Amino acid sequence: xxxxxxxxxxxxxxxxxxxxxxxxxxxxxxxxxxxxxxxxxxxxxxxxxxxxxxxxxxxxxxxxxxxxxxxxxxxxxxxxxxxxxxxxxxxxxxxxxxxxxxxxxxxxxxxxxxxxxxxxxxxxxxxxxxxxxxxxxxxxxxxxxxxxxxxxxxxxxxxxxxxxxxxxxxxxxxxxxxxxxxxxxxxxxxxxxxxxxxxxxxxxxxxxxxxxxxxxxxxxxxxxxxxxxxxxxxxxxxxxxxxxxxxxxxxxxxxxxxxxxxxxxxxxxxxxxxxxxxxxxxxxxxxxxxxxxxxxxxxxxxxxxxxxxxxxxxxxxxxxxxxxxxxxxxxxxxxxxxxxxxxxxxxxxxxxxxxxxxxxxxxxxxxxxxxxxxxxxxxxxxxxxxxxxxxxxxxxxxxxx
Amino acid sequence: xxxxxxxxxxxxxxxxxxxxxxxxxxxxxxxxxxxxxxxxxxxxxxxxxxxxxxxxxxxxxxxxxxxxxxxxxxxxxxxxxxxxxxxxxxxxxxxxxxxxxxxxxxxxxxxxxxxxxxxxxxxxxxxxxxxxxxxxxxxxxxxxxxxxxxxxxxxxxxxxxxxxxxxxxxxxxxxxxxxxxxxxxxxxxxxxxxxxxxxxxxxxxxxxxxxxxxxxxxxxxxxxxxxxxxxxxxxxxxxxxxxxxxxxxxxxxxxxxxxxxxxxxxxxxxxxxxxxxxxxxxxxxxxxxxxxxxxxxxxxxxxxxxxxxxxxxxxxxxxxxxxxxxxxxxxxxxxxxxxxxxxxxxxxxxxxxxxxxxxxxxxxxxxxxxxxxxxxxxxxxxxxxxxxxxxxxxxxxxxxx
Numbered sequence: 001x002x003x004x005x006x007x008x009x010x011x012x013x014x015x016x017x018x019x020x021x022x023x024x025x026x027x028x029x030x031x032x033x034x035x036x037x038x039x040x041x042x043x044x045x046x047x048x049x050x051x052x053x054x055x056x057x058x059x060x061x062x063x064x065x066x067x068x069x070x071x072x073x074x075x076x077x078x079x080x081x082x083x084x085x086x087x088x089x090x091x092x093x094x095x096x097x098x099x100x101x102x103x104x105x106x107x108x109x110x111x112x113x114x115x116x117x118x119x120x121x122x123x124x125x126x127x128x129x130x131x132x133x134x135x136x137x138x139x140x141x142x143x144x145x146x147x148x149x150x151x152x153x154x155x156x157x158x159x160x161x162x163x164x165x166x167x168x169x170x171x172x173x174x175x176x177x178x179x180x181x182x183x184x185x186x187x188x189x190x191x192x193x194x195x196x197x198x199x200x201x202x203x204x205x206x207x208x209x210x211x212x213x214x215x216x217x218x219x220x221x222x223x224x225x226x227x228x229x230x231x232x233x234x235x236x237x238x239x240x241x242x243x244x245x246x247x248x249x250x251x252x253x254x255x256x257x258x259x260x261x262x263x264x265x266x267x268x269x270x271x272x273x274x275x276x277x278x279x280x281x282x283x284x285x286x287x288x289x290x291x292x293x294x295x296x297x298x299x300x301x302x303x304x305x306x307x308x309x310x311x312x313x314x315x316x317x318x319x320x321x322x323x324x325x326x327x328x329x330x331x332x333x334x335x336x337x338x339x340x341x342x343x344x345x346x347x348x349x350x351x352x353x354x355x356x357x358x359x360x361x362x363x364x365x366x367x368x369x370x371x372x373x374x375x376x377x378x379x380x381x382x383x384x385x386x387x388x389x390x391x392x393x394x395x396x397x398x399x400x401x
Numbered sequence: 402x403x404x405x406x407x408x409x410x411x412x413x414x415x416x417x418x419x420x421x422x423x424x425x426x427x428x429x430x431x432x433x434x435x436x437x438x439x440x441x442x443x444x445x446x447x448x449x450x451x452x453x454x455x456x457x458x459x460x461x462x463x464x465x466x467x468x469x470x471x472x473x474x475x476x477x478x479x480x481x482x483x484x485x486x487x488x489x490x491x492x493x494x495x496x497x498x499x500x501x502x503x504x505x506x507x508x509x510x511x512x513x514x515x516x517x518x519x520x521x522x523x524x525x526x527x528x529x530x531x532x533x534x535x536x537x538x539x540x541x542x543x544x545x546x547x548x549x550x551x552x553x554x555x556x557x558x559x560x561x562x563x564x565x566x567x568x569x570x571x572x573x574x575x576x577x578x579x580x581x582x583x584x585x586x587x588x589x590x591x592x593x594x595x596x597x598x599x600x601x602x603x604x605x606x607x608x609x610x611x612x613x614x615x616x617x618x619x620x621x622x623x624x625x626x627x628x629x630x631x632x633x634x635x636x637x638x639x640x641x642x643x644x645x646x647x648x649x650x651x652x653x654x655x656x657x658x659x660x661x662x663x664x665x666x667x668x669x670x671x672x673x674x675x676x677x678x679x680x681x682x683x684x685x686x687x688x689x690x691x692x693x694x695x696x697x698x699x700x701x702x703x704x705x706x707x708x709x710x711x712x713x714x715x716x717x718x719x720x721x722x723x724x725x726x727x728x729x730x731x732x733x734x735x736x737x738x739x740x741x742x743x744x745x746x747x748x749x750x751x752x753x754x755x756x757x758x759x760x761x762x763x764x765x766x767x768x769x770x771x772x773x774x775x776x777x778x779x780x781x782x783x784x785x786x787x788x789x790x791x792x793x794x795x796x797x798x799x800x801x802x
Contacts, residue, residue, distance in 0.1 A: 074484065074485070074486065074487065074488075074740075075741050076482035076484050076502075079480070081477035081507070083475065083477050084475070085475065086475065087475075087549075087551060101477075101507065104505050104506075104507060105505075106482070106502065106505060106741060106742060106743075107741070107743070108777070108779055143741075144737075144741035144742075144743070145741055146741075147737060147738055147739065147740065147741040148488075148739075148740055148741035150488060159794040163782065163791075164779055164782045166791055167782050167785050167786055167789060167791075168743055168778070168779070168785075170789040170790070170791065171733070171734060171737040171738075171743060171778070171785050171788060171789055172737045172738065172741060172743070173737065173738045176791075176792055177792065177795060177802065178791070178792060178793070178794040178795070179794065179795060179796075179797045180794045180795065180796055180797060181796075181797035185797035186797070188797070189797055189798075189799060192799040193799065193802070196799065332572070333572060336545075336548060336572040336573045336574065337548055337572075337573065337574045338548065338549075339475075339548065339549055340476050340507060340508070340544075340545035340546055340547075340548040340549035340573060341507060341545075342507075342508070342545070342569055342572060342573070376509070376779065377569070377572070378509055378565055378569070378777065378779035378780060379779060381564065381565045381568050381782075384568050384569075384572050385568055387572060388568060388571040388572055389571070390564075390567055390568075390571065390577075390579070391577055391578065391579060392579070393560040393579040393580065393581045394578060394579070394580060394581065395580075395581055395582075396580045396581060396582035396586035396587070396589070396590055397590075398590060398593040398594065398597065401578065401594070
């Protein structure tokens, strides 16, 4: 493995790997539950060493990993399909649209990537239990990876989480604590829990390896795209960690000399859970009051990684937009109709966004546009039911047709 | 592509590719809905030509494909994880247990493989619509691939199919006809439908390319296993097509000179849907009267491919067994607990079977045993709910814990 240091994204200070665990200690003094995280750490590798060891055409991605392979749990993830969807592109007025279908991870969302790396870190640290708050996907991913690794997952989840996600985590053997409150309440409770009772806290962005784990989706897109940088990537955004992680992937590739430009990152939020969108637009942060969207995975009042998400969009020369629940549901149906991919509402928000951008000058018709599909539609069948009607049954005779 | 002929599995007669479409015309005279299919066709390739063109270490699987690549729909499938599960093996008393997790196909079941190839064939034949009967998985797979290919799927499904599967196929834009009856009623109706109204009939085994499509799972297992033949593969069996297809894969590899032995194939059926099991045991075929199992994907009264499934088990020197619904549900929980894989009940039947075989002499403790996971658990959350209890919600304070 290539050595790395943690760097604070707020003050820039560097730390040895085992000197810190979650946030930058200096900046964490200014953090309290209820505001976006400050002092989020990013792993900074010895990129000169990486460059020296890289092979062209068949790069060894473990060079970009912040945990040694010997600690990896037996949980194959990633390597999900990346492919062009001409019919969808045509329907939306673009010529070169691609999907990265990360709903085909084992627990059916991109979150397997983060959970995998944090559980690997727990193996390294010999921590038997891992704690998280989640709207559902991160929790079911953590529960799944913990099951494979023989560890205990302890999960705080808003009681409104879709039932399929609850069933998943319970079946995997996690200890699940449904909370009468929002994701933000669950987030706060999980921090209090590890402070009092110990265990490794996997909260997204709070544990720096969640960003490192999720960045593998960016590395895969680059590889599967024939080692080329796509022009634009549309990312559904809740707490802002996935978009920051995609940004980190391409920053790592650039620092290692593999690429010389970044893809433009487009932040897609639900209209009624749009704190990061407004922060990007105005430069002033404000919580999303009473977030409410059918896209439960991106329903967040206080996005933990707001600062880094904003930076990812601005530094990649991207932009941000919002979509309504109606648009999301229509996007889900269009995606299924045109590609055979059944995505959960949060992921379908990218399709809704692309529809909205049809006549905008923000995207070129011929640009290579990637939609990041972050979760499988089977995670939330209730939502999909709003777009369809189950037909009446018939008697089993051809004449009944 | 390598040329192939269709061979009738009942009378042995050979046909040119475009001479026949479904069953052997001679034998089909003896077929009527309500009995297992007779005259099922198998594609027989020019194996000498394949052998000549094969490269060691990196075989070109398209040599074994019965449809030209130019007709393939834009629907990436397969390449699902194959990996050892030491903790599960240990819990069940075996040392070398592996999973092939085909629930991670795009529509969340192995059936994508068959639908892919039949839709490719429809492209070749310029057929705009494809008809099938299904307990749910084949239908949602067909609907998904048809969406990607711009074709119309017409689906007959028992009204008791799990809702998630119905929602899937409707969202993909299929025409769905729920039937007040069993899978067998739906099968018969779909045959009458294509006879009267046309369209390509994708019924499993009835269309010979369903077996060819599904065989890709066997080819992948061989490749992912480092080009070695596993000792044993446990396959959940409903109508008997998947087990026949796994058999066909290894027969093709043997005919092409890549391997010199077959894996032993173990037929796993639900106690109350066990027509093939009894047929294998007794040599006498009898329908499963009123099939009833929580494993809806393998709930079949008249298994269409009974004859070939029996042959696959006997010629591979395998065997057959049944498991109860209780055992299936416990198997599903054990699998999730020990591996992080959430499988649908039919797939979990293989875990239940392995549990039962712990003290049997039919399997060696050290043999390499593969469990074929045919579908994702998210397809049927209701079933999984029987194994877990959703905990009570708490107020969002640490003291409420």
